[in-house]
Amino acid sequence: MGVHVIFSSLVDLLVTPKLIGLMLLAIPLGIFFGCVPGLGGKLGIVLLIPFVYGMDPLPGAVFLLSMHAIVHTGGIVPSILFGVPTNGPEAPLLVDGYPMVRNGQAGRALGASLSAAGIGGMIGVICVALILPVVEPFVLSFSPIEFFWLAIIGITLISALAGKMLVQGLIVGCFGWLIGMIGLDPQTGVQRFTFNQLFLWDGFDVISGVLALYALPEMMQLGRGKDKRANAGVPGINEAVTQYTFAEVWDGVKDNFRHWGLTITTAVMGTFIGMIPGLGGEAAGWMCYAYAVSRAKDSERFGKGAVEGVIAPSTGMNAKEGGGLLPTLFFGVPAGSGMAIMLGALIMLGVKPGPMMIVHDLPLVWSLIWAIAISNLLCTGFLLVVGKHMSALAHIRASVLVPVVLVFALLGTYLAKDHWESLLVFAGMGAIGYVMRRNQWPRPCFIIGLVLGPTAELSFHKAFALHGLGFLTQPTSLVMMAIIAVTLTANLRKTYRRKPADAAGEARHASPIDGSVSPRR
Amino acid sequence: MNSKPVPAGRVRFTSTFALSLTFLVIFVSAVVVAKLNYPAEAASMPLIIGGCGAALSLLQLIAELRASRGAYEEQIDLKKDVPLYLWVWSFVIAVTAFGFVLAAPVMLFVYLRFRSRESWWLSLLLSLAVLGLLYGMFQTALGVPLFEGLATPRIKDWLTPAGPG
Numbered sequence: 001m002g003v004h005v006i007f008s009s010l011v012d013l014l015v016t017p018k019l020i021g022l023m024l025l026a027i028p029l030g031i032f033f034g035c036v037p038g039l040g041g042k043l044g045i046v047l048l049i050p051f052v053y054g055m056d057p058l059p060g061a062v063f064l065l066s067m068h069a070i071v072h073t074g075g076i077v078p079s080i081l082f083g084v085p086t087n088g089p090e091a092p093l094l095v096d097g098y099p100m101v102r103n104g105q106a107g108r109a110l111g112a113s114l115s116a117a118g119i120g121g122m123i124g125v126i127c128v129a130l131i132l133p134v135v136e137p138f139v140l141s142f143s144p145i146e147f148f149w150l151a152i153i154g155i156t157l158i159s160a161l162a163g164k165m166l167v168q169g170l171i172v173g174c175f176g177w178l179i180g181m182i183g184l185d186p187q188t189g190v191q192r193f194t195f196n197q198l199f200l201w202d203g204f205d206v207i208s209g210v211l212a213l214y215a216l217p218e219m220m221q222l223g224r225g226k227d228k229r230a231n232a233g234v235p236g237i238n239e240a241v242t243q244y245t246f247a248e249v250w251d252g253v254k255d256n257f258r259h260w261g262l263t264i265t266t267a268v269m270g271t272f273i274g275m276i277p278g279l280g281g282e283a284a285g286w287m288c289y290a291y292a293v294s295r296a297k298d299s300e301r302f303g304k305g306a307v308e309g310v311i312a313p314s315t316g317m318n319a320k321e322g323g324g325l326l327p328t329l330f331f332g333v334p335a336g337s338g339m340a341i342m343l344g345a346l347i348m349l350g351v352k353p354g355p356m357m358i359v360h361d362l363p364l365v366w367s368l369i370w371a372i373a374i375s376n377l378l379c380t381g382f383l384l385v386v387g388k389h390m391s392a393l394a395h396i397r398a399s400v401l402v403p404v405v406l407v408f409a410l411l412g413t414y415l416a417k418d419h420w421e422s423l424l425v426f427a428g429m430g431a432i433g434y435v436m437r438r439n440q441w442p443r444p445c446f447i448i449g450l451v452l453g454p455t456a457e458l459s460f461h462k463a464f465a466l467h468g469l470g471f472l473t474q475p476t477s478l479v480m481m482a483i484i485a486v487t488l489t490a491n492l493r494k495t496y497r498r499k500p501a502d503a504a505g506e507a508r509h510a511s512p513i514d515g516s517v518s519p520r521r
Numbered sequence: 522m523n524s525k526p527v528p529a530g531r532v533r534f535t536s537t538f539a540l541s542l543t544f545l546v547i548f549v550s551a552v553v554v555a556k557l558n559y560p561a562e563a564a565s566m567p568l569i570i571g572g573c574g575a576a577l578s579l580l581q582l583i584a585e586l587r588a589s590r591g592a593y594e595e596q597i598d599l600k601k602d603v604p605l606y607l608w609v610w611s612f613v614i615a616v617t618a619f620g621f622v623l624a625a626p627v628m629l630f631v632y633l634r635f636r637s638r639e640s641w642w643l644s645l646l647l648s649l650a651v652l653g654l655l656y657g658m659f660q661t662a663l664g665v666p667l668f669e670g671l672a673t674p675r676i677k678d679w680l681t682p683a684g685p686g
Contacts, residue, residue, distance in 0.1 A: 050659065053663075053665055054663070054664070054665060167577055167580060167581050167584070170573075170577050171541075171574060171577045171578055171581060174570050174571075174573055174574030174577065175544060175547065175548075175574060177570050178547070178548070178551055178567065178570055178571060178574060181566065181567055181570070185559075185562075185563040187562055187563065188560060188563045190559055190560060192555070192559060192563060192567065193551065193554065193567075216609065219605075220602060220606065223605045224601045224602065224605075397637075399633075399636075399637035399638075399639065400633065400637065400639065400643070400647070402605070402632075402637075403608075403628075403629050403632040403633060403636075403637070404629065404647065404651070406609065406612070407612075407625050407628075407629055407651055410612060410613070410616065410621075411621060411625075411655075411659075411667075414616075414621070414667075414668055415665065418666070420616070420668050420671075423613045423616060423617065424613060424617075426613070427609050427610050430606075430609065431606065432540070432543065434602070434606075435536050435537075435539065435540045436540065439536060439537045439540065441537075441540065453570070457566045
């Protein structure tokens with residue numbers, strides 16, 4: 001891997017007006033999707049699909065990834081100022097961020113968190129850049145056996161991470177995989193589950209599935225009742241919390257350097273958490289927060305407005321975006337549901353994720369890595385200056401937002417495949433998604449099944465053709481099976497140690513109307 | 522949303538029960554279709570995944586049945602959910618018939634004015650903005666081929682006078 005590839009990608013990104021323009025456009029959009037409760041990065045990607053339709057792979061991917069990389073940074077502002085995590089992964093910020101606001105340190109909390117997010121994003125990218133040369137020979141040595149098991153582990157981990165909803169997670173994962181089988185069988189060329197419908201011949205695409213299972217249920221939830229903001233848990237605008245000076249914000253920025261050890265450690269932690277399939281932004285945030293508490297000498301300050309409690313989750317949740325890129329691009333195994341949707345969008349744009357990317361598409365990979373770094377930097381700088389004004393986005397009326405989002409969701413569904421029948425699928429599957437959302441069934445498992453299922457099946461057939469069923473007894477397979485067995489056993493124990501009635505009751509009554517803030521996504 | 526007690530011993534048709542049942546039907550149907558229609562090689566994975574999914578759905582269904590006896594059931598206020606869902610279907614039907622450029626602004630206006638009770642001005646402004654975005658940006662500037670609808674071309678043909686001969 002030549003150094004010139006690394007830096008020529010950066011130069012191309014900076015001197016190509018179209019690319020830099022798309023990145024500058026992606027930043028306010030990312031902030032918008034982060035600030036508005038109920039939207040978030042996943043919906044952001046799918047709602048922007050119509051805008052990247054027909055674009056070349058590089059500009060399209062740079063635009064989507066730049067937007068997705070900064071969604072959590074955008075979410076920091078309303079999360080800290082109003083004490084409401086707009087999209088789940090920002091939840092750990094509340095523990096100390098909101099108490100800081102109540103202690104009159106809103107500017108410092110925001111400065112510390114936003115700059116930590118920016119630094120985290122940058123360190124995440126640096127880690128990936130350093131790891132890439134090491135990973136290269138490892139990636140290229142993978143055979144269909146490893147890919148098959150990697151896909152299975154991806155599916156199992158995400159389903160297992162559904163936690164108390166393990167069975168439901170597996171059901172949803174199987175459903176996604178089954179839907180992924182629609183179309184021509186890669187092995188025999190036989191049409192499966194197409195029922196002589198032309199629009200199903202080339203399969204069911206991820207974008208339609210995500211829009212049906214996410215956009216419609218979220219918007220239906222948001223559109224319920226008259227006081228939609230109250231449903232989402234967003235309090236009214238309190239002008240007092242936005243009355244802070246830039247000196248206070250700068251003081252918060254300096255906190256990152258006062259606690260430089262914590263900032264760097266949690267950023268590296270976040271990057272590696274991001275690489276593990278199944279561990280999403282929430283895990284990164286909470287694990288980094290727990291680390292900050294454990295290393296503190298006076299841990300009783302946490303929960304009352306400790307600035308370290310704001311820095312740690314911010315760095316972790318942004319650093320994981322860089323880490324998540326590695327398995328997604330080189331193994332085709334998304335690190336989380338957001339990356340699964342990104343994977344689907346990249347495939348739609350003509351990018352072919354897999355080990356061959358390291359051979360043929362390295363400039364694209366570096367462009368994407370740089371895009372994350374630059375968008376993080378620009379977004380942090382922008383929000384440090386005008387952050388308090390962005391908080392008003394959290395108060396856009398749902399009654400206006402819902403129909404507009406649905407118009408674009410339907411447009412995205414149609415453009416993903418160019419078949420009007422996809423709209424019927426959207427409306428039909430949306431109903432299933434809505435019931436799943438109300439009962440908190442883990443919807444990300446569907447996307448993982450849909451994305452990884454076909455990879456697993458294809459790799460299985462290839463491995464079978466090469467080694468027969470004997471591939472199941474090879475050392476790699478045995479190790480992978482052991483990992484799957486341990487994960488499943490641990491989760492089954494965790495789930496069924498409690499009384500069955502409690503589990504069922506909790507599943508049913510665990511605040512289905514939680515607005516956009518879902519504990520497991 | 523209210524919660525009301527379910528009489529002890531009586532099985533209630535809850536939304537999670539319906540969901541589990543739906544998945545069970547889907548998985549069993551997939552297994553049957555795969556077994557009857559596809560050659561063994563193409564049917565193997567649908568049979569494995571459909572079989573696993575069916576077994577898990579059955580397990581979940583049994584768990585739901587046991588849990589629902591005497592439990593508190595969530596009452597969903599359908600009055601709030603059904604109108605929005607019906608609007609989505611109306612939108613889909615309108616787009617299918619008349620295409621995006623015509624149907625989207627009209628359906629958006631209907632929702633904003635009559636469901637959200639927004640002002641005439643805001644409803645009209647947003648609808649025109651969407652029209653501008655769809656026609657001006659997507660269709661004209663970006664050249665994105667938006668669906669014209671099934672009825673629109675026929676109406677156009679009907680309105681266009683037939684040429685001589």
